Amino acid sequence: MERWEVFQGVYVHTPFCLQKCLYCDFPSYSGFPEEVRQQYVEALCREIEIRSRQRDLPVAEGATVYFGGGTPTVLSEEQIGQIVGCLKRNGFWKKPAEATIEANPGTVNPEKLKTLRELGFDRISIGVQSLQDKELRALGRIHTAEQALRAVEEAKQAGFQRINADLMSGIPCQTVESFCNTLDAMLRMNLSHLSVYSLILEEGTPLERLVEKGNVSLPDEETSYSMYEMTRSRLEQAGLKRYEISNYAVPGEESLHNKVYWHYEPYAAFGVGACTFTGNERRTNTIDVREYINAWSAVIVALQSKESATFEKNISAAGSDCTLWETETLDRKTQISEAMIMALRMTEGVDLNIMQRRFGADISKYYEREIQMLLDKKMAEREAGVLRLTPYGMRYGNRAFEAFV
Ligand code: SF4
Structure with a gap:
């Protein structure tokens, strides 16, 4: 895997x-x-x-x-x-x-x-x-x-x-x-x-x-x-x-x-305000401590009282009743954009071959104009299939990231 x-x-x-x-x-x-x-x-x-x-x-x-x-x-x-x-x-x-x-x-x-x-x-x-x-x-x-x-x-x-x-x-x-x-x-x-x-x-x-x-x-x-x-x-x-x-x-x-x-890899997250990322979806828990405590107690009650219902239905019902969490589905375009922005934060930069394997997109073409703009402004450099920000690009990181939003 x-x-x-x-x-x-x-x-x-x-x-x-x-x-x-x-x-x-x-x-x-x-x-x-x-x-x-x-x-x-x-x-x-x-x-x-x-x-x-x-x-x-x-x-x-x-x-x-x-x-x-x-x-x-x-x-x-x-x-x-x-x-x-x-x-x-x-x-x-x-x-x-x-x-x-x-x-x-x-x-x-x-x-x-x-x-x-x-x-x-x-x-x-x-x-x-x-x-x-x-x-x-x-x-x-x-x-x-x-x-x-x-x-x-x-x-x-x-x-x-x-x-x-x-x-x-x-x-x-x-x-x-x-x-x-x-x-x-x-x-x-x-x-x-x-x-x-x-x-x-x-x-x-x-x-x-x-x-x-x-x-x-x-x-x-x-x-x-x-x-x-x-x-x-x-x-x-x-x-x-x-x-x-x-x-x-x-x-x-x-x-x-x-x-x-x-590296935009999946992580599980638990607790108030915690945000789980699966690669395709981001699920963010409520930031309300009492709501979180009450809701997870309710989930347990729901599970115990409705033995015949499926686990997923119970957990979703408890979630939707009390906005225990919110789920955002990430389309491919959003995933590519977020992966680029996260990786460019690192001095090692973005390995464009890994991006291609992961998303099935040739990033050099997909973001041709944006990458060229960063290269022209000396905010980024490209070498052996890796795109990385220069120290100047890092200083103005947000401006560089805007190109990929
Ligand atoms: S209140 Fe202070 S210590 Fe607590 S999370 Fe915020 S910055 Fe950190």
């Missing part, structure tokens, strides 16, 4: 955070009591069990696992263990080539990190964002720079050899110098992977309102550009090679799970 015919990754979403960051528009919520968190874990396990019976696609041996959020580490060790056990029993945790958990400084300690290693996680992604307390406060983060560095150190001591830190540029009151200090301090931790994102001012977030009212100002375009340029040169000098627009790794230490997304 080809890689794109089998689930290559498994994602589990935890929608809880101790406090909502000012810039965040992810499906994550603060303030839910422990009781609701436990109900959520049980609903999540029901979803995993039922989806395993539905069998959208087989799960590849070694499929990667990723616990994201929100903050998965707000769950207790027992709750995380309950989910891992459920994934194993239902064939979604099959000797994963990589099992990552996201963690927020302030929600982990040495014992918890040790337990995560024992549960089978071999990679941890820590939301550091900045190593300047003033900037962390401006983002509404719950931790200090010292706590972030301690979390990284404790993760190492717990036996995590593969550690990522998320950093951010374009933070209110950030300067080129303060950003540079954060990068240097992070590089001294000798991690094998760093993700460096530019802050995006999302609609409806408290930060957007603060900026609109003039209470907070963001670094100007020139400063942001200097930070962008500095990121690549400093990290590459330190041996972390850019392999995706915002991701850098020691060669061989790239995130295998994220590569599943960028």
